[in-house]
Amino acid sequence: MRLTSYALTRARDEIFGLLEAQGPLLPYTAIADVEDRTDADHEPERPNSRARLAIRDVEDRADADLTVPVFAAAKAHGGNAVALAEKIAGSLDLAGTRFASVSAVKGYLNFKLDQTKFCSEVIHDFSRDPKRYGSCIRGEGQTIVIDYSSPNIAKPFSVGHLRSTIIGQALHNILSYLGYRVVGDNHLGDWGTQFGKLLCAFARWGSEDELKRNPTAHLLGLYVRFHEEAKVDASLELAARDWFRRLETGDEQTRSLWQRFVKSSTTEFGRIYDLLGVKFDSMRGESAYEDRLAGVIDRALASGAARREKPGAAMGTGGDEVGPNETVVIIPLDDKGIDTPLILQKSDGTSLYATREIATAEYRIERWHPEKMLYVVGKEQELYFRQFSAALAKLGIPVPCIHVTFGLVRLPEGRMSTREGRVVFLEDVISEAIRRAEAVVQDRDLSSEEKARISRIVGIGAIKYADLSQNRIKEVVFDWDRMLALDGDSAPYLQYAYTRTRSILRKSEVQSPKSKVPSPSSFALPEEIALLKSIARFPDAVVAAAEAYEPHRIAGRIYRLARDFSSFYDKAPVLKAETPELRDARLYLVEMTGRVLATGLALLGIEVTDRM
RNA sequence: GCGCCUGUAGCUCAGAUGGACAGAGCAUCGGAUUUCUAAUCCGAUGGUCGGGGGUUCGAAUCCCUCCAGGCGCGCCA
Structure with missing residues (x-):
């Protein structure tokens, strides 16, 4: 290779x-x-x-x-x-x-x-292709599908959805940088029993006006109310199942109402994705795989991987809703060391998440022929993904599925729960982040448009970095100050270091047209050498991040780079260097630093700005 | 009950494949601005790496065990 x-x-x-x-x-x-x-x-x-x-x-x-x-x-x-x-x-x-x-x-x-040789090599590596420093072609000819964000659109976009969204986006960026063809697929949760609940709730307590005026809040309110009332009225759960059955069997009125729920949610999600700068190559709802579900179940049964059996336990709350002739379709997995079978079809004939997920995997393989598929999904679904992988193997689907797990976001008072209305909305977090950044940028001598742009870049960068700079496996207890920190080990620190590089280069251009590739023997200060070494270590970090699917390895690397640069900045005057040769050499170092910072941040999905 | 994950400084976290004295940020204390933006820099204080065993020349890292927290365990997604 x-x-x-x-x-x-x-x-x-x-x-x-x-x-x-x-x-x-x-x-x-x-x-x-x-x-x-x-x-x-x-x-x-x-x-x-x-x-x-x-x-x-x-x-x-x-x-x-x-x-x-x-x-x-x-x-x-x-x-x-x-x-x-x-x-x-x-x-x-x-x-x-x-x-x-x-x-x-x-x-x-x-x-x-040998310092001179080393400096010269690093400079050479960089100057070969400054915009792509750290990239390589290890992934050439290989395709990876990444399933990320994949929000449940019956619910509002909370900080809980943030992790999958930005970790997935970062992995997309990183793997692309290493030459893989990457397909980011947003697998929208627009199907399932939850929609039965929503339809049921809307039929009972919904308001057309409210749905038009404030769709997300209204749907959330209905969702919460449904669960409140279901606590005392067990028949609601069954009614909701029936609503989903009507949806899945194609009842026209039910469909059109569902259609409107979906539309209002996706519009709102689109706005958030725009704000976050998150993009997908494909965005399909679970419902898009509906016509493949029967095929999935039939083939699973025909191949012997799955079988019909009497339901093991009564569904719902009553106990005797299951008719004597009803059956479920399961894929037993004991031979794969997993006790719980995967259920493909409920006793009322409707599909489950897993059924749709298998159909989705088949579709992805047919359409993109990936070498592997990544699922950026929370750790609480670990067992499910083990079942899913094992089931795919039994079905003879050879493409490996990798569950890129991450820890739950919790609130100090406990787990977030949409159904109990205990959530932090992502949009509120974004607004607050931008507001805090605005407070800092306020007394800068910049136009108000410029200030607004900078605040957005800094605020959103802070949110993303807070997440991407730590190991994804750990759970996160949501904390405003921590998530929105603007100093220390934070995105603004890195962005600020970047603006300092831009500022120096901007001023240097007044006096000399552009920074030339310097003579490496000019470097003597320990801060200069440390900075070069920091730059030299960047490419390994990108590879490590890609191999382990851990963006925080890049975050750690560029944070060190920013620190090394800050020390350099303090000790080594660039524009007023003792000799013109030294000035050119340092200018080049500044140029390299700025580029690597911007590249690393871009891989994390974080923007930079020339001024702050 | 069983399974998976986590436990490192007061707080929040880095320490991939075992390696030389365990590193940052925040907080606290003390310094630095006639010089390229102080969202900065320099220094200090602060650690039985959850406890206990074991493997190894060497363990935060591997094994066992216990404790604490989180998550999961057939018709939710």
Whole structure:
């Protein structure tokens, strides 16, 4: 595979080569000897051994840029690591390499890069294609479908929907940057029993006027009321099921009412997506797969993957609504180590989420032929996705489905609950974020349009970054101040660093037309070198984020970059550098920093602005 | 009851494939602006990495166990 390579990767390769040339007494061989014994594979040895040879990037250490611990090798030879490291360090010839020195320290081989060569490499990597620095072609020729956002449109868009939406969008951006063809599919929840509830509630308590005037609030009110009344009137649940049955069997009046619910919600969601800058390549409701459902069930039964059986437990609340002849269709999964079967058809003949999800997967495969499908869906559905994956396998659908999970957003007082009206609306959060950003930008010497634009970019950036900068697996307790922080480790901090780069470059253009590729030997300050190293580490972060489906790896990397830049900014005058050469060199550094910050933020779906 | 996830500084979090003294932000305290935007920078205080065992030359990271919190467990999505 042709991979775009970057300075640090090449440096690791060179260390590997140096050690390999030393002969058999070396770490990589030793590690391979020790660990390959259990492996039956006879794959090419080099990549294998190489993967096991830890060549680590070292941060914040004066005596090393890259290090190789030789403990495992020493052990394999019955020797001692300190002595082995010294022996190797003494016999390595670094002439002509990109390393200035190697030293043995307590069992580690510490390599120092030749600063000038390293700077020159990083600059070269960057100047090759400044706008695409950090990209590569590892995904070329492969398609990935990402299912993200996928809100339930019977309910208002709450902060709970935010995570799937922005994590999914970030993954879309990141994977695209690595050359994959990515299809973002918003699988709108516009079908199912919940709509039965809504239709039922509207028939009883709904108002045409309200639906026109304030659709979301009205629907939410009906939804909440339904659940309140259902607590004392058990027949409501059954009525709702019947409404859904009428919907699914094509009752015309029911359909047209449902149509209006859907329309009013999607209009509103569209507005939020615009605000957030979130885009999809495909946006289809669950209802779009309706005509495939019967086929899914038939084929599942025909293949033997599924079977009909008597319902195990009575549905609803009464207990005897299930007629003696009624059956459910299930896919048993005990053979896959999952006790609970997946139900494809209810005893009243209607479909379930899973049925529609299988139909959706089939559609996606037919239409886009993906190598894999990602589902950015909350952790509470983990069991369901294990069932779903296992079911697809039994149905002979070979495309892997990866559940990209994330933790729930909770309120300090507990779980959010639409049906109890305990939700925080995303739109309120966005408004508040923008309001707080406005307060800061208020006394800037900028036009009011400019201030409004900046506030929007900063406020929304803060919301997104608060989420994307932490591990998605952890649950989040919603907190206004935390989500909307404008200082410290936050989007505005990164955006601000970016504006500083723009400001310098803007002013420099008055005096000289553009920054030239500098002579790397100009750099001497530790802050300059630290900044270059920070830039050099960016490409690895993008790959790590893509491999683990974890955008926060990029967030962490560019936050470090912004900090390194801020320190540099404080210590190293650019426009008033001591010599013109130094000025040009620093200008280029500023240019690189700004670009990488903007690129990293863009991958997270966060915009930048020239002034703040 | 069973299964999955989480537990790192007062608070919120980084620490991928085990590696050299566990790092940030916020908060607190003290400094920095005739110089490219102070939404900034520099410094200080602050940690039995939930507890206990184990594996290893080496464990926040792997294994066991206990504790705490969250989520889930056939006709909701």
